[in-house]
Amino acid sequence: MNKYLSGVILSIVVGSSLTGYAPVVQAEQTAIVQAPTEVSFQDEQLKKAIQKVLNKNENEVILQKDMEGLTSVNLYGKEIKSLDGLQYASNLKYVSLNHNKIADLSPLSTLTKLKGINLNHNQITSIEALSSLTALEELQLSGNQIDSIEVVKQLPMLRFLEVNDNKITDISALSSAKHLEVLELSNNRIAEVDSIVKLPKLIYLNIANTKISDLSLLKPLSNNLRVLNVSGNQITDLRDLEGMTKLTALYAENNYIKDITPLKKMKNLSSLNLRSNLIYDLDPLRSLTMINNLYLDNNRIWNIDALKNHKFDTHYDTGALLYGLTLKGNYLDLRSTTKSYQLLQKLAGDGHQLNQSKAQRLVIGSTTAYVGESSYKMDTAPFFHNNRTYVPVRFVAERLGAKVTWDKSKQEVMITKENTTIRWGINQKKAIVNGKAVMFDTTPLLKKQRTFVPVRFVSELLATDVEYVPSSRSVLIFEKK
Template sequence: MEQASLEVSFQDEQLEQAIKEILKKDENAAVTQKDMQSLTLVDLSNRGIKSIQGLQYASNLTYLDLSNNEIDDNMPLKPLTKIRELDISGNQIASIQYLSAMTDMGMLIVNRNQISSIDVIKQLGRLHTFEANDNQISNITALSSATELTWLQLNGNQIVKIQPLSSLTKLKNLELASNLISDLSPLKPLSKSLMSLDIGSNQISDLSELEGMTLMTSLSAENNQIKKLDPLKKMSNLSSLNLTSNLVYNLEPLKSLRELHYLYLADNPVWNLDPIRNHTFDTHYDTGALRYALQLSGNYLDLRSTTKTYQLLNKLGGDGSVYSQLKAQRLLIGSRTAYVGESSFKLNEAPFIASSRTYVPIRFVSERLGSKVGWNQGKQEVTISKDNTTIRWKENEKKANVNGRTVSFDAPLLLKKNGSFIPVRFVSELLGSPVEYMANPKTVIIFEQ
């Protein structure tokens, strides 16, 4: 009897039934090794399969989909050296070492398993697509040899260092969301290939290493600590930018990005939309629901129905409820006109710079942050009260009393005519409100907490 005519013994009824369906065999008929050798393209996804014993005889397979089953042992795949595309995502696999002989493999998808080592990648020299989202990967050293990769997804792992990616100069799509990454400098050599990058939910504060990536069309960087967008200025092909839940307050660097049609900026301290007033955003209906291409909820925009900002947001087709916005104060150095949103106020004295420190009027700033301000002429002392906190600070002192505790500063409280002025650092540290500076004109922006 020929070896190929031997009956294949399956340990899993679901696998056996699925193979018979593919082979168009009666459920009572035997499956032979020759039958298995006839298979080249096989989809076994979502079949409840626990064991793939028997698949080792399908020696001519080039495409195999085993996704969304209950497989924990992939050893039967070891002899299948002709496979070019393999999907084993959504299983319970802890090791992919048995795939090392699949040297023709171009696409490997192993999402949602318990994989920690990807050393097998060193043997797969033709790999152009690799997806390993939601595993337990921390070391990606093996990727330094995967120089044919054009598509790489490693979302939802435990990756800190990404130095091995610097040699992947053909990479077009890279996804690294939900890891522990803070340093993007290894991506700099990818500037002539990378078109799409997802670095959301990491520990990133600086985008400067992306500055030369002029081919980029899509950048997702939500849930980080990004403040400055200057490195994006020359990304003229950028179409989609997601910066939800960051620290972005100045949109000026986006002014010249005319291809930018999707911009997600919810939960940032954005206070001014003028830099993007000439952009067009692709807000549209999709299956009956309105999909906003410009999202600005949870910012510092003055969206009262009478404001220019409200009119501009409507013109741009953006989403940003007035009830989700906080207030921002703007104080121009040397000007007695201050702003809260688009409302203007006259100050008794203008903010000024002394000894390289920026000073702002304590009563105006504090009261608009919800504090009560008192002045004791005899003690020459300001009292600021909010909730359960009381701050006392005397003129020309470099320390304040906060609920009985002494807090030191490098600049004193100053009196100017009949106004008390505080160094702006006081606002951020003791009143708990973030402060930013704009250079032209010299402006202090204070964000309500």
Template sequence: MNRFLTGIVLSVVIGFSLTGQAPMAQAEQTATVQASTEVSFQDEQLKKEIKKLLNKSDDEAVLQKDLEALTSINLYGKGIQSLEGLQYATNLSYVSLNNNKIVDLSPLSALTKLKGINLNANGIISIEALASLTKLEELQLSGNQITSIDVVKRLPLLRFFEANDNEITDIQALSKATKLEVLEVSNNRIAVVNSIVKLPNLMYLKLSNTQISDLSVLKPLSDNLLVLHISGNQISDLRDLEGMTKLTALYAENNQIEDITPLKNMKNMSSLNLRSNLIYDLEPLRSLTNITKLYLDNNRIWNIGALKNHKFDTHYDTGALLYGLTLTDNYLDLRSTTKSYQLLQNLAGDGHQLNQFKAQRLVIGSTTAYVGESSYKLDTAPFIHNSRTYVPVRFVAEHLGANVTWDKSKQEVMITKGSTTIRWVVNKKQAIVNGKAVMFDTAPLLKHQRTFIPVRFVSELLATDVEYVPGSRSVLIFEVK
């Protein structure tokens, strides 16, 4: 009887054991079948490139197990339109798909091991399919048609995010990406960037050609920020950058910057791009001798003496000469006999003499005036009267290409330049400009039989730029470009 019961028990135990093994065996069998299943691609280009990576011939099938063996692929510029089939490459860590014609990203949602993906220059509108890729550290999306980046909230490990040249207006989602070190969102329609201040690890920030004008929101980034791009934003005031002494590179071309004094303590600066601004005084750069690349084209620079102790990185690259210092389209006197020319040669910089304009410099109380580096003797020195700086109208106007006549009987000066004619009587606040009366808050003065006008009106009436340098009591008058 005991043997009989024992046999029954053993039969039951064995039965249970076999019952448990059956699903396991079935699962293994299913996995084997799947691994050996041929992958179907919708895009012939994708299929072709995958076969190249796998060293398969045209007539060989691509199996799921083949795709599972891939860990990194580069499919740059292959004309790919559909990613269908790529979802089986579940062990991919890095993939480059830039410069294709991809719109639908849904096949990528299965690639949860991805750490880096380049999707630049495609036709992508939505990136919601990337929400499951929580291990992503690098994401490149420039040159698409993306409007929303909310998916970033679900990518906690993101360190590098590039989304230049899209249609993004709101970047609040970035406040959750606290590990970000590199952020590029240039050429979008972004006006509010407050979320950026919540990124304590940010070292590289690119905000060029957006719609920002207030830099104060960037102040909290001072401790870590090394590179900043703010070009093309109509910025005029750099004072909010004063505390960013760790900056090694600043790109701020195509703005309205006049005063670069806030940069004077940035001793680590090595690259500075200030092309196409309104800068005329380089004195704040005198002590920043670590700068090796300085781009100052299209400003109002007339003196480069502050750079005399600098050394710039001018070198050949693939046969082309690349200048570390560029000063084309400024107001430098680069005739071969001038100090500016000699210094520019010593600095191995590029200025192009034919692409320079003329600047006048008059000094309050001095009868010596300058056009470029040529000196002229004035009969009477410029002076200050009632807090206004007065300059001799004939000298200034004629060196700006105008014609000046004086009617002694009427005590009237007439200035003609192009289609503009100005008649103005000494001690009268009303001038006649092209036949129409124009009222000013002050009048021309006569001193030692010479007519003087307030320097501000030189700018208004002759459409030129005027600046005053307090330290040397100099008036700078720039020829119209």
């Protein structure tokens, strides 16, 4: 065989061999590309939690395609520290990661389909890693160490933001969150709230314990707001809320509110929390019969007649009795024979005689006085003099636990209560309290051989709270709790 022919045959053989080998190489390469990819996790607790979600046992690996199949994951309270590995859940829309030990959010930055994240109660100081999640609608971050919410400017679809219990002072970034409907900011130190009033769709606002006392700033929200929480803010006046007639729930506990007249037109209120204030007159609530949850513990309420036409939502929930009306720590006479007791039973409210204090009620011009619902006859009636309200010192003081004596020769009354001794002479503006002079702008008066003192004296020197009810010309004297 000549060399040429030999070369041709060799070429054919080699060519045939290579042609037959090519598909094998290509197949192996394809197999390598398409081989299942195992996901590795830095945090063993996260791995175990994901295995459980995927119904895998501890020995089974988690593949990338498994992660891609996840759309909603609840990882509550799993002791998770690192989220590394979660970035492969590229189709994730909702994830609950609350009550863990997470600090670094960077593995979430690529999950651009996320609509809702719950990160409450972790160890987060920065949320900048969430800036790329432009589809995010719900974000919960309460109970962390966050001091900035500037990232909100990059989240145009945000409807629900919860950042209670953080270190936030500046909320100006919220002015760009035009779709925000629910905002929770309690237990922060908010410097100003101007940006809140620029949120046209806001229906739920929680600014409890944020040191905000001026409610006039919230007036622009009157048309839309349905739920408002201003608890723990040293508020004394509710007049700036008068226009919020669409409110269905108002939470204003732990303030210094006395007058609730501004609530009188809030016909849509169904839940009202006014615990731990200074409220004594419930008459403004008389026509608000839509209220079925009313919390009035620790006030100065002595009469609940204004509530007689209400119906409250008292019911059992998982075996516990939940009261729709609570009145512990007030001044109600709840002895079993009283009208207040009978009405409270009818309303299925929570209150007990043992946790109520005593209140006196004296009526200008009337010789009938009341301690609770018990009536007493006095020799002379309280009166007005020089724009001052005068009450009989013996009757009032003795029912506050004090001892009263009269020195006729000195024309002086002496009142002793615990470690305090007060001496005050008729027509004298100076009272002597434990040997020290205390000046008043008015004096005690003698009328029909009875000593009368100004109500201010009762308030300041006998350590009581005193209020006047113009509609009934009544002076209310509340003993110290």
